[in-house]
Amino acid sequence: MKASTLFGILCGFVAIFGAFLWEGGTLGALIMLPAMLIVFGGTLAAGMAGSSMAQVAKMPRLFYISFFPESYNIKEIIEQIVEFSVVARKEGILSLESRLKFVKHPYLKKLFQLCIDGADPDTIVRIVDSDMNYITLRHNANINFFIKMGGYSPTMGIIGTVMGLIATLAAAGSDPNILIHHIASAFIAxxxxxxxxxxxxxxxxxxxxxxxxxxxxxxxxxxxGAYSVQLGEMPSVIRAKLMSAFPLVEQELMEKDFAFKRSQKIRIGKKLNIESERIFEHKSRVKV
Structure with a gap:
């Protein structure tokens, strides 16, 4: 998902303008400031009129987010939740406080902190529901702004075309070069x-x-995950519940990956035990 939007937009520029150049056109023919001013300026003005200056001011940040989104690996988060559930069942929920520094996602850290502070499960659910509602409202405002801009832009292009044709008709009978310029400006808009x-x-x-x-x-x-950890559910049950967010094919791949990691940990643990036994035997012989 990272940078796919930027790559897609660049591909769009290359495909469309590349085809135009291939047909013998020149980029300079597409750069007509009056037509571009009508489209770009009119679209931004309409967006500003339909929303607010604050929304328009957020455009650079929203472009950056869409081009370079911050992404978290859900599979890693599930594995971390399962690991925390194992610790919570063995040592109690309060033992998670010393491990919060290893939690990468700030919201997951917030949820575990609420669990540690003693918030009951229903309270945590209400807090998250409230957060999700407000996040949805903010995100929808940003999404709708760009969708509206996508509706304004072609309309501004039509306005530019009409104005170009009006200028063409007004200059009828004059220099043919001027007429051609006005017609080109109309279509370029x-x-x-x-x-x-x-x-x-x-x-x-x-x-x-x-x-x-x-x-x-x-x-x-x-x-x-946090709700299940607080209730003390079995780690295997928590993993199965959270993995339902993925299609069955991905669930099977995740199960294989988890099984492989589990076998690796067991193998490493056995090696450490064998090594510690050897060290103990060596020390015993030295003492003798």
Missing amino acids: TMWGIFMANIVWLPVGDKLKSLHEHEMTLLHVMLD
């Missing part, structure tokens, strides 16, 4: 409006929506 909508605005909105869905899945996994 439409091109930029459609291009920006389908290569930039709508894809970024879709990426933000995809990131939101991924985050909601992650929050559900962490909530179910």
Whole structure:
């Protein structure tokens, strides 16, 4: 998922403008400032009018998030939750406090801290539900902003086209070069409006929506995990419950991966035991 949006947009630029150059066009022919001002300026103005200055000011950060999203490995988080459940069953829930520094995701750390502080499971569920509702509201505002920009952009392109045709008709009977310039400006406005909508605005909105869905899945996994750890459920039950977030094929692969890691730990543990026994025997012989 990382950088796929940036790569996709770059591929869109290369494919469309590359095909135009292949047909004998020049990039300079597509750069007409009046047409681009109508499309870009009009789209931003419409977005600002339909939302707020604060929302427009967030655009650079939202672009960065869609281009370089922060990603957490859900499989690693599940494994960490299972490990914490083993410790909690053996040593008690309070023993997890010293291990919180190893938790990478801040929200999972928050949930385990609530468990350690003695919050009952129902309270934790209510807190997470409230957090998820507010997160959804914020994310939907950002997603809808880009989707609306994708709707405004082609309309601004049409406005630019109409204005170009009006200028063409107004200059009828004058220098043919001026007429050709106005006609080109009209079509270029439409091109930029459609291009920006389908290569930039709508894809970024879709990426933000995809990131939101991924985050909601992650929050559900962490909530179910922390809830189960606090209830003292068996680690194997917790793993099976959390793995249901994945398709069956991925669940089978995860089971094999977990089994391999478990066998590795057992093998390492046996080696350490054998080594410690050898050291003990060696020390006993030295004493004799």
